[in-house]
Amino acid sequence: MTDAPVNRxxxxxxFLLVxxxxxLLVAGVGSYYASSSPDGLEWSAEEEGFLDTAEDSAAADSPLADxxxxxxxxxxLSGGLAGVIGVVVTLVLAGGITLLVRRRSGSPADDTADERADAGTPPSPRS
Amino acid sequence: MHVPDGFLDAPTSAATGVLAAGTVALALRKAREELDERTAPLAGLTAAFVFAVQMMNFPVGAGTSGHLMGGALTAVLVGPWTAVLCMTVVLLVQAVLFADGGLTALGTNVTLMGLVAVGVGYGLFRLLVAVLPRNRTGFLTAAGVGAFASVPVAALTFVLLFAAGGVADIPVGTVAATMGGIHVLIGLGEAAITVVVLGAVLAARPDLVHGAAHLRSADALLRRPEAVLPR
Structure with a gap:
């Protein structure tokens, strides 16, 4: 309950690395074993007869398409590699945006909040 | 449930594009409240995780498959506004790099999976958390129900868009029945994955789970008397 901040x-x-x-394992290895049946929307479109209105995406020629x-x-290998690339790109983009958007621990108010969270006391209402 | 180009006409696609862009702009400001030094890296990881698990289509019978949407899971883990950003990044990467979901349909897909699934999943979660027991079971039940409902509601939202601007001239009632029916089944998978992942994160690092703040304070209240007892 009283982990030193560094330890925490x-x-x-x-935890993040795990x-x-x-x-990476799910996208790089597990995805090979995913079902290749049409998904719910594709199946419904086929059943209802509007699947043929789908058009090729302008990105269909992407070297990672499908x-x-x-x-x-x-x-x-191809699918696994595509999955790993997707995970890394998503991580970098989403991680970059959230790091830019986050509150910096520069202001005094934020420091207090972080210390309280580290000490295991109930968080302030903002969270 | 990635909508390809061509299903919806240009005005409908443009309208969802405007809605999606407006909400993302709002989320960029609102997410600040949810993100600090500790939770920002988790948000990036959550987006990457959702991308990975979306590749794992599971069979739902009748030669059909489904995959996690992840709107409810992401919102409970990192907060609803951050979830809008995470889901948008996932859908953008899928559309641009992998040609999964159309480019002109990107606004539609962000609306369905980034706004509707997140909003319904998180809204229902909040509602249920308020009435269910304040413990692990109550938390996971609320998240599971939110995740389940988010899928058919997103599917039916597509049907609404299809009614407004579907290129094909097909009776909307039968499309609704087909889409709703299959996505109820896919919603069960959504709920199962959401509960398993949240259960694991809650066991390892409950302090990082945005939607579990009420559990932490309940915990602290329960643990306080114990702390003064001699061992």
Whole structure:
């Protein structure tokens, strides 16, 4: 309950790394075993007869289109690589935006809030 | 449920684009309240995680599959405004790099999965958390129900858009029945994945879960007397 802030920060880094590893494994390895049946919308569109109104995306020629890396013939490798690239790009983009948007711990109010959170006391109403 | 280009006409796509852009702009300001030094990295990871799990289509019978949307999961983990940003990044990466979901349909997909799924999932979660027992089971039940409902509601929102601006001339009632029915099944998968992931994060780091703040204060209240007892 009274982890030193440094210790707590170390545990957070460890937790985030485990989460990232899980995401990379799911996208890089697990996705090969995903169902390739049409999804709910595609299936409904087929059933109801409007699937043929779908048009190719302008991004259809992307080297990563349909979660495959063009030029990599092995399906498992191609899909896995595409998944890993997607995870990294998403992490960098979303992580970058949230780091820019977040409150900095420069102001006194924020410092107090962080210390309180680290000490395990109930968070202030803002959270 | 990534809408491709062509299903909806240009005015409808443009309208959802404006709605999505406006909400993202608002979220960029509101998310500041939810993000600090500790939670910002978790938000980035959550988006990456949702991208990964969205690749894992699970079979739902009748030759159909579904995958996690992740709106409710993300909102409960990092807060609803941050979730709007996370889901938008996921959908943007999918549309631009992987041609999953149309480019002109990006606003539609952000509206369905970033706004409706997040709003319904998190709104229902908040509602249920207020009436259910303030413990782990109550928390996970609220999140599971929110996640479940978010999927058919997002699907039916697509049907509304289809009624307003669908390119094909098809009776909306039957589209609603088909879309609603299959997405109730997919919603069960959504609920299961959401509960498993939130259960794991809650066990490891409850202090990082945005939607579990009420559990932390309840915990502290329960633990306080114990602390003064001799071991």
């Amino acid at each position: 920060r170390g545990r957070t880094t460890g 989460g990232l590893l899980v995401a 979660y495959a890396v063009s030029g990599v013939d092995d399906g498992r």
